[in-house]
Amino acid sequence: MTKHEFVICIDNHGYEASLEMRKLYEIIEDADADKHGQLRVIDESGEDYLYSATFFNRVSLPASVVERVYHAHP
Numbered sequence: 001m002t003k004h005e006f007v008i009c010i011d012n013h014g015y016e017a018s019l020e021m022r023k024l025y026e027i028i029e030d031a032d033a034d035k036h037g038q039l040r041v042i043d044e045s046g047e048d049y050l051y052s053a054t055f056f057n058r059v060s061l062p063a064s065v066v067e068r069v070y071h072a073h074p
Contacts (some may be wrong), residue, residue: 004070005029007039007056018043019055024069027056 005027012019019025019041028048030040038050061069 003029004066005058006061006066006069007041007058009055010057011055015043015051015055018045018049019051020044024059025056026070 006024007027009019009021009023009025012021026042028040028042030038030050033040033050034053037053039053039056040048041051041056042048043051
């Protein structure tokens with residue numbers, strides 16, 4: 001099973017169309033991005049893009065919640 005990780009947007013300055021404040025976003029593991037202080041985030045476009053990690057706080061969710069969030073329909 002793939003591990004799904006989520007973050008909450010705490011700053012969207014300059015990316016207001018792509019990121020919503022206080023919204024939960026899924027991230028994709030990217031070791032190179034981590035080295036540069038970035039996260040690969042699936043944003044409002046539905047695609048993954050790199051953003052500064054300072055725009056987000058990681059959240060730890062119970063496995064049952066992660067599965068429900070991941071499988072929820074938009």
